[in-house]
Amino acid sequence: AQKVTQAQTEISVVEKEDVTLDCVYETRDTTYYLFWYKQPPSGELVFLIRRNSFDEQNEISGRYSWNFQKSTSSFNFTITASQVVDSAVYFCALSDFKAAGNKLTFGGGTRVLVKP
Amino acid sequence: DTAVSQTPKYLVTQMGNDKSIKCEQNLGHDTMYWYKQDSKKFLKIMFSYNNKELIINETVPNRFSPKSPDKAHLNLHINSLELGDSAVYFCASSQGLGVQETQYFGPGTRLLVL
Numbered sequence: 276a277q278k279v280t281q282a283q284t285e286i287s288v289v290e291k292e293d294v295t296l297d298c299v300y301e302t303r304d305t306t307y308y309l310f311w312y313k314q315p316p317s318g319e320l321v322f323l324i325r326r327n328s329f330d331e332q333n334e335i336s337g338r339y340s341w342n343f344q345k346s347t348s349s350f351n352f353t354i355t356a357s358q359v360v361d362s363a364v365y366f367c368a369l370s371d372f373k374a375a376g377n378k379l380t381f382g383g384g385t386r387v388l389v390k391p
Numbered sequence: 392d393t394a395v396s397q398t399p400k401y402l403v404t405q406m407g408n409d410k411s412i413k414c415e416q417n418l419g420h421d422t423m424y425w426y427k428q429d430s431k432k433f434l435k436i437m438f439s440y441n442n443k444e445l446i447i448n449e450t451v452p453n454r455f456s457p458k459s460p461d462k463a464h465l466n467l468h469i470n471s472l473e474l475g476d477s478a479v480y481f482c483a484s485s486q487g488l489g490v491q492e493t494q495y496f497g498p499g500t501r502l503l504v505l
Contacts (some may be wrong), residue, residue: 308491314432320496327491330451362433370490377422381434386424386490 277302279369281382288357289390296352296385298367304328307371309343309350310379323365335340338371357389394418395497397482402502404472412467412500414482421487422446423465424494425457428479437480441488442464472504 278301286296300309311323324334326343327336334341338355354361395416404410414422415470416429424447425437444461454470465482479499 310493312496313484318479318501319498322495325491325493346440366434371470376414377439377490377492377494378421378436378449379426379434379483379494384432384434386432 277369277371277373277380279380279382281365281367283385284373284383285386285388287388287390290359291356294354294357294361294387294389296354296365296367296387297350298350298382300348300350300367300369302369302371302373304371304373306375307369308366310370311341311350311352312366312368313363314366314384320366323352354387359386359389359391362387362389395482395484395495397480397497397500399482400498400500402500403505405505406472406474408472409459409468409470410472410502410503411469412480412482414465414497416463416466416482416484416495416497418484418486418495420484421462422485422492423459423462424483424485425465425467426483426496428481428499434481437464438439438467439488446488469502472502474504477502477504499502 280299307328309326313321340353342351364384368379422441424439438457440459456468459465482497483494485494
């Protein structure tokens with residue numbers, strides 16, 4: 276069965292600090308996709324990134340970067356030079372072929388609080 | 392233009408009532424979903440539809456009945472509301488059913504059952 280674990284429930288940092296969010300997943304499939312979503316205090320879910328299981332290249336988008344390591348089944352997310360606007364709950368999610376109907380399995384989320 | 396919209400945004404009602412939540416997407420997607428987010432922020436899929444056909448029904452009580460009148464709409468009707476139904480309900484859509492498809496979420500409907 277698919278499973279996504281975000282062990283950190285809450286992280287508090289001071290503005291300009293870097294913060295890394297851990298995501299560990301379980302799947303028996305060889306083809307799968309991993310996603311990160313952001314849920315700001317306003318409540319909506321915002322898509323951040325999608326990564327497929329065959330592409331282990333790290334990705335950088337502005338202050339955001341993602342580190343995918345199949346060997347450890349991890350897809351970690353780093354915010355560099357955090358800002359107050361980064362305060363949100365961040366979710367890691369998994370979709371694989373065995374999940375009928377493109378079901379997303381979400382981790383429990385990590386709440387990031389960036390203090391000025 | 393809002394890609395995935397839901398109405399209402401907030402819903403406060405009494406136990407035992409019946410209520411509906413509406414969802415519309417203007418992305419031209421074929422697949423739509425309902426997710427439930429509980430008080431601990433845990434997100435779980437409830438239903439998915441592809442071209443108006445039910446694909447996923449994830450052990451949801453029969454009191455919940457989705458309806459898809461067309462590809463752009465997926466509504467959720469809840470009968471005999473219970474306290475435990477209080478949650479945020481998210482609608483989402485994706486281009487298709489493929490595992491690679493990104494799901495785009497609506498703003499959520501916050502349901503409070505008193």
